[in-house]
Amino acid sequence: MGRRLDVRDLVRRVGGGAPNLQAGLRSRPEGLDSAAVRGVLELGLRIGESMIALGASAVDVTQAIRTVIRAFGLHGSQVDLTFTSITVSYDRGGEELPVTMMRIVRDRIPDYGRLQSVVELAQEVAQNPVAPEDAAAVLEDAHTRLDAVVTAPQTYQRWVITVALSAMAGAVAVLLGGSLAVTLVAAATTAAIDRVVWALGKRGLPPFFLQAAGAAVAALVAVGLYLAVPHLPIDPTLLPPSLVVASGIVVLLAGLSLVGAAEDAISGFPITAAARSFEVVVLTLGIVVGITGVLDLARRFGVPLVLFDPPVATSHVVLRAAAAGVVALGWAVASYARPRAAFLAAGIGALSWSVLTVVVGLGAGPAVGSAVAALVVGVLSEWISPRLKVQAIVTSVCGIVPLLPGLAIYRGLFDIVSNTSSGILPGFSELFGAMMIGLGIAGGVTLGEFLGAPLRLGTKGGGRTRSTAMRGVTPRNLRQLGRRRSPVSR
Numbered sequence: 001m002g003r004r005l006d007v008r009d010l011v012r013r014v015g016g017g018a019p020n021l022q023a024g025l026r027s028r029p030e031g032l033d034s035a036a037v038r039g040v041l042e043l044g045l046r047i048g049e050s051m052i053a054l055g056a057s058a059v060d061v062t063q064a065i066r067t068v069i070r071a072f073g074l075h076g077s078q079v080d081l082t083f084t085s086i087t088v089s090y091d092r093g094g095e096e097l098p099v100t101m102m103r104i105v106r107d108r109i110p111d112y113g114r115l116q117s118v119v120e121l122a123q124e125v126a127q128n129p130v131a132p133e134d135a136a137a138v139l140e141d142a143h144t145r146l147d148a149v150v151t152a153p154q155t156y157q158r159w160v161i162t163v164a165l166s167a168m169a170g171a172v173a174v175l176l177g178g179s180l181a182v183t184l185v186a187a188a189t190t191a192a193i194d195r196v197v198w199a200l201g202k203r204g205l206p207p208f209f210l211q212a213a214g215a216a217v218a219a220l221v222a223v224g225l226y227l228a229v230p231h232l233p234i235d236p237t238l239l240p241p242s243l244v245v246a247s248g249i250v251v252l253l254a255g256l257s258l259v260g261a262a263e264d265a266i267s268g269f270p271i272t273a274a275a276r277s278f279e280v281v282v283l284t285l286g287i288v289v290g291i292t293g294v295l296d297l298a299r300r301f302g303v304p305l306v307l308f309d310p311p312v313a314t315s316h317v318v319l320r321a322a323a324a325g326v327v328a329l330g331w332a333v334a335s336y337a338r339p340r341a342a343f344l345a346a347g348i349g350a351l352s353w354s355v356l357t358v359v360v361g362l363g364a365g366p367a368v369g370s371a372v373a374a375l376v377v378g379v380l381s382e383w384i385s386p387r388l389k390v391q392a393i394v395t396s397v398c399g400i401v402p403l404l405p406g407l408a409i410y411r412g413l414f415d416i417v418s419n420t421s422s423g424i425l426p427g428f429s430e431l432f433g434a435m436m437i438g439l440g441i442a443g444g445v446t447l448g449e450f451l452g453a454p455l456r457l458g459t460k461g462g463g464r465t466r467s468t469a470m471r472g473v474t475p476r477n478l479r480q481l482g483r484r485r486s487p488v489s490r
Contacts, residue, residue, distance in 0.1 A: 032072065032073070032074070032132055032135055034092075034096075034099070036072075036132075036135045036136060036139070037074065037090060037092065037099050038099055038101070039135075039136075039139045039143075040068075040069055040072045040074055040135070040139065041069065041074075041077075041088045041090060041099060041101045042101060042143075043068060043125075043139060043142055043143060043146070044064075044065040044066075044068045044069045044077075044079075044088055045065070045086055045088055045101055045102075045103045046103070046143070046146055047064055047065065047068055047118060047121070047122050047146065048061045048062075048064060048065040048079075048081070048086045048088075048103070049086055049103045049105055050114075050115075050118045050146070050149070050150055051064060051115060051118055051119065051122075052081070052086070052105050052108070053105050053106075053107060053108055053109070054109070054110065054111045054112070054114055054115035054118065055108070055109075055110035055111065055112060055115055055335070055393060055397075056115060056119075056393065057260055057263050057264065057267075057393065058081055058260075058263075058264045058267065058269040058272045059263070059264075059267045059268075059269070060119075060393075061081060061086070062079050062081055062269075064119070064122045064126075065079050065086070065088060066079055067122070067126035068122055068125050068126055069088070069090070070126070071125050071126050071127075071128065071129055071130055072130045072135055072138075072139075073129070073130070073132065074090055076090070076091065077089065077090040078090070081269070081272060082271050082272060082275070083105075083271065083272050083275030083276065083279075084104060084105055084106075084275075085102055085103065085104050085105065086102065086103045086105065087100065087101070087102045088100070088101055088102075089101075110255075110335040110336070110397075111154060111155075111335065111336040112332070112335050112336055112337040112338070112341060112391055112393065112394045113154070113155040113336045113337060113338045113341075114149055114150065114152060114154070114155075114336070115391060115393070116338065116341070116390070116391050117149040117152070118146070118149055118150075119391065121142065121145055121146060121149065125138070125142055154336050155336045155337070155338060156333060156336060158198070160333065161194070161333070161334050162191050162194045162195065163191075164329075164330040164331075164333035164334045165190050165191070165193075165194050165251055165330060165334050166187040166188070166190050166191045166194075167187065167326055167329075167330045168190070168250075168251060168254075168326065168327050168329075168330025168331055168334070168401075169186045169187050169189070169190035169247040169248060169250070169251050169330075170183040170184070170186050170187035170190075170247070170326075171183075171323040171324070171326035171327045171330065172186065172246070172247040172250045172251075172323075172327055172402075172406065173186040173187075173243050173244070173246075173247045174319070174320065174323035175320055175323050175324060175327070175353065175402060176243050176246060176247070176407055177243075178240075178243045178247075179239070181239050182239055182240070182243045182244060185221070185225070185239065185244050186243065186244045186247035186248070189217070189218055189221045189244055189247070189248055190247065190248055190251050192217055192221075193214045193217045193218060193248055193251065193252075194251075196213060196214065196217055197210045197213055197214045200213055207282075207283060207286070208282050208283065208285070208286040209286065210286070211252055211283050211284075211286030211287050211290065212286040212287070212289045212290035212293075213290060214248070214251075214252050214287075214290065215248070215249065215252060215286065215287040215288075215289075215290025215291045216290035216291070216293065216294050217248070217290075218244065218245045218248030218249065218290075218291070219245060219291045219293075219294035219295055220294055221241070221244055221245070221248075222241035222242070222244055222245045222294075223241075223294060223295075223298045223303055225239060225241040225244065226241055226298070226303055227303060229241075242407065242410055242411065242414070243407070245291065245406075245410045246406040246407035246409075246410045247406065248406075249287060249291075249406035249407075249409055249410055250327075250401070250404050250406035252283075252287055253284075253287070253404045253406060253409075254331050254334075254401045254404060255283070256279075256280045256283055256284065257276045257279060257280055258280060258438055258441065258442040259396065259397055259400070259441075259442050259445055259446060260276050261273050261276035261277040261279075261280055261442065262439075262442035262443055262445075262446045263446045263449070264276060265277075266446055266450070287409070288413060291410065291413050292413055292416070295413065295414065317354075317357065320353065320357075321350045321351075321353055321354050321357075322350060323353075323402075324349050324350045324352065324353030324354075324402035325346040325347060325349050325350035326346065327349055327401050327402045328345045328346050328348065328349020328350070328352075328398045328399055328401055328402060329342055329343065329345060329346035329349070329398075331345075331397075331398045331401045332345040332346070332394055332398040335394070335397075335398070337390075337391075337394045337398070338390070340388065340389075340390055341390035341391060341394040341395070342394075342398075344384070344385070344388055344390055344394070344395055345394050345395045345398035345399055348377055348380055348381065348395045348398075348399035349398060349399045349400075349401065349402050351376065351377075351380070351399075352373045352374070352376065352377045352399050352400060352402060352403060353373070353402045353403070355369075355372060355373040355376050356369045356370060356372075356373040356402075356403060359372045359373065366405070366408075366433065366437055367433070367436040367437045367439075367440040368440065370403045370405075370437045370440045370441050370444070371440030371441065371443060371444035372444065373400075373403055373444070374400050374403060374440065374441045374442075374443075374444030374445040374448065375444040375445070375447055375448040375451075376448065377395070377396055377399040377400055377444075377445050377448060378396055378444065378445040378446065378447060378448020378449040378450075378451070378452060379448040379449075379451055379452035379455075380395070380399075380448075380452070381393075381395040381396035381399065381445075381448070381449065381452065382396075382448070382449050382451075382452025382453050382455060383452050383455040392449070396445050396448075396449060399445075400441050400445050403437070403441050404437075404438070404441070405433070405437040405438065408430050408431075408433055408434035408437065409430075409431065409434045411430050412428065412429070412430030412431035412433075412434060413431070415430060416428065416431075
């Protein structure tokens with residue numbers, strides 16, 4: 001008997017515990033009538049649609065919907081999210097018919113201020129399990145509050161966005177080594193880009209053509225500078241058109257979903273990741289078409305296009321770090337982030353540029369340096385954002401904007417358009433280098449978010465959905481969680 005007990009004890013010690021992945025679970029009776037079940041699913045769908053339209057990632061949207069539905073006792077619901085639609089289904093079991101509802105996401109315009117309000121609402125609902133007898137009242141209150149959030153005025157007036165983007169472009173020019181004249185011209189050019197693209201966007205022009213129009217405006221300014229600078233009493237090298245175009249390109253690139261595509265791919269959303277990646281390619285091609293078309297026409301009309309080497313940045317490193325902070329701040333404001341979140345993004349943006357400068361100074365290449373800087377941004381965003389009650393997506397997305405390779409893209413396109421056939425290869429080499437920098441940024445910030453996620457567990461408020469609404473998440477099972485037109489296109 002003693003031996004048998006020893007064997008049983010050994011079996012218990014060797015046997016595993018609860019499964020890490022729970023699949024194929026049966027739906028349990030929830031005590032809600034059909035109308036209440038539909039109301040719960042509708043609330044989850046509305047929250048999910050609002051989050052993805054306002055700039056949230058697929059994993060945050062999926063987990064927010066699930067946690068909100070579970071708060072009402074509806075366990076075993078199925079949530080499916082693609083790039084353009086959200087579907088939620090719940091099987092009530094027995095003789096009751098399943099309930100399936102779907103929402104279409106038509107537009108995506110990052111608005112981090114309203115996104116934070118939606119996430120806070122989802123967290124409040126998820127943290128307080130709802131008894132069946134209270135479901136009707138809680139649903140009505142939640143739907144009413146969500147109505148107020150999605151219809152609330154935006155954080156800033158539209159002219160503020162133009163000013164923010166202009167300041168951002170001027171700061172990019174400082175980072176690239178431009179003079180005061182370059183900074184002012186870049187800011188004025190970006191203001192023109194924003195107003196032109198905004199006016200075209202109001203008339204329903206697709207995002208591809210909006211990107212092409214914005215890039216064409218920047219290239220036209222460059223051609224104008226090529227023609228005007230030789231006749232002005234200044235050194236042509238003090239006002240290189242390439243820096244003006246590069247600054248405008250960074251503003252257009254900032255609206256691309258590089259981080260979202262990488263995050264969705266790593267987090268187990270291949271369809272959404274593929275769609276986001278294709279959108280990034282299409283919008284980038286819009287920039288290429290706009291710049292290439294203008295440069296090619298100018299060349300055919302005999303405009304003497306000359307690509308000056310970028311000046312060596314002689315400004316103090318503190319000034320350049322401050323400029324990087326202005327870049328991140330400008331993009332946060334352009335994405336309607338709340339003031340606290342915008343200034344936090346500015347600090348992280350300045351830090352990201354400082355890390356890039358140090359890493360490159362140690363001998364690393366631009367792609368490696370950008371990846372390391374983005375990694376730091378991702379970790380800090382996950383760690384500090386919930387403690388200051390802001391959205392981590394604001395600090396991570398805006399913090400990497402100073403790292404975007406606008407000048408490399410323009411130089412590559414210029415070489416392809418302006419040089420002979422023997423000079424095309426260097427142009428593609430520049431573009432390939434820019435692509436590697438973009439991939440390094442996206443991969444670095446995404447990895448940083450995953451590495452920093454355990455640091456935020458247990459914090460309260462303000463972070464992404466998984467910070468508080470996803471109770472029971474541990475570093476071990478975090479990996480198992482199923483995890484934009486640009487503001488200038490509004």
